[in-house]
Amino acid sequence: MSSDSGGGFMSWTPRPRERLSQTITFLKCMDCSAENSRPFIEWDYIFKVVEGEKCPKCGGTRSKIVNIYVPEKKESK
Amino acid sequence: MTPDFTAFLGPAAAGGENILSVLISLVWLSMFMIFFLYPSFGQRMQLSYMLRDLERKLNKLKMIKDEIRQTTIDTIKKVGKPDFDPAPEVDRLSEFFVIPPESMDPYGVVYKLEHILETGETSYENEVRRLSPHAEEHQVKTLTNLVEISRGINTLYRIVRHYYLLGKKTSNIYLVLQIQMIMPQLVEIAEAYKMASVAFSQGQPIGDSVGVLVAAKLSDGVEKRRYNIAKDTMVQELEIENKRVYVVRAVGPGGTVGRPGEGVKQLVESLPENPKLIITVDAGLKLEGEESGKIVEGVGVAIGGPGIDKYKIEELARQRNIPLYAFVIFESIQEAITPMKESIAKAADVVLQKLRNVLKEKVEDGGIVVVAGIGNTVGVG
Helix, strand or coil: CCCCCCCCCCCCCCCCCCCCCCEEEEECCCCCCCCEECCCCCCCCCEEEECCCCCCEEEEEEEEEEEECCCCCCCCC | CCCCHHHHHHHHHHCCCCCHHHHHHHHHHHHHHHHHCCCCCCHHHHHHHHHHHHHHHHHHHHHHHHHHHHHHHHHHHHHHHHCCCCCCHHHHHHCCCCCCCCCCCCCCCCHHHHHHHHHHHHHHHHHHHCCCCCCHHHHHHHHHHHHHHHHHHHHHHHHHHHHHHHHHHHHHHHHHHHHHHCCCCCCHHHHCCCCCCHHHHHHEHHHHHHHHHHHHHHCCCCEEEEEECCCCCCEEEEEEEEEEEEEEEEECCCCHHHHHHHHHEEEEECCCCCEEEEEEEEEEEEECCCCCCEEEEECCCCCCCCCHHHHHHHHHHHHHHCEEEEEEEEECCHHHHHEEEHHHHHHHHHHHHHHHHHHHHHHCCCCCCEECCCCCCCCCC
C-alpha cells in the first residue's frame, strides 16, 4: 500500500497476492451418511440432492450437498 | 597533450574557485530562486506525483471493471442463451440508477424508499430475465446480482475518474489528496467485486449467506410446512424441543435477500398469539484485528441494508412488546461478497448450537419463536 503522497518507490512494496483457493463441495451420502468432498461444480448449492455421483464408501448414487466453502490454510504454530 | 583537471578536482590545488563549484552554486541558487519566486512549485511537483499515482490506480479499476463486464456478458450468454448480443444491454443496465426519495419531510420516508427500491429491483430483474430466456428462475436472481456487481464497479470507476479529472483540471491538491488517500481501500473493494463476480457467475455461496445458512440448517430435516410470505421470502414451520419455531428466510438458491422485514411482519400478524422472541441471524462487519467467523450475540435487529426491514421488525416488536435477540457472525466487507470461507461456514454450525440453547433457555414449552436468517441466499437451497 502506498503511504507517501507521490507513490514513490521507497515506500511501495507489492502486497503478496492472496491466492484464491478452490471452493469445495461437501456431500453426504443419503444411504450410508458418509461424508465426502469434491471440487465445486457450477450451480451446486447447499441442500441440493445430487443424483448419479457414487458414494466411495457404499456406492450409493444419491447424496445431499451439506456445505460449500473455500478451505483456509491452517497457520503453523 | 594531457588535459589539466586540477581546476575541476581540487580547489586548493587550483588556488581557490573552480568551474565545478561555481556551477553547483548556480544550480543551488537557481533552485532557491525558483522556490522563492514560485512558492507553489513544490506543491505542483507533489500534485503531479499524486496524479500519476492516481492514474495508475484508476487504470487498475478500469481493468477490473472491464473484466467484470466480460464475466457478466459471458455468463449471460452461457446460462441465459439469448439469441442476440447482450453486451449493449449489460452496458445500459450498468448505468441504471435509483433516485432516493426526498427526505426534507421525513414522514413516511421508509415506505417511500421501500417502494422505490422494490420498483428498481423488479424492473432490473425483469430486464435480466429478458436477457436470459433459458435461465432457470434461481439463475435469473443470481444473474441479476451479477449485473448489479457490474453496475457497482462501473459507478465506483466513474466516481473516481470524476475526482481525478476534476483535480487535474483545477489543480486542486486537496481534492486529489482526498481521493488518493482512500484509493487503496477502493482498489481492495474493486478486487472484492471481481471475486464476487466469479462467485455469482457460478452460483457459489458468499460470506453474506451465512445468516440464511444458519436458518436453513435449523430447519433441515425437521421442517413441517413451508410457504411464501413476501416477495422471495418464505416461512418454514418447525418444532424444536416443544417450541413452535417459524423460520423466515429468503428463497434460495438464487441470489436474493428477500423481504425479511415484511415477512416477519406478515407472519407475526397472522399468528394466533405473539411470539415470545424474535431472533435475527446475520453477518456483520468485523473491525480490523478481529477474527473472521467470530460470533457475537446481543439484542436488537441484526439486519443491514437500507434499513427498511430493520425498521419494520423494530416497529412490530415495539407495538407488541416482543423481545429481540440477535446473532452476528463477523467478517470483512470483502469476505461478505466473496465465496464463503471455511471459518465462516463453520461458524454457522456454532451459531446453530447457540440458537438451540437460546430456544431452550429463553422460551417455555409451547411458546412461539420467530427466527429470521438474514442475507443473500445465493448457493443455499
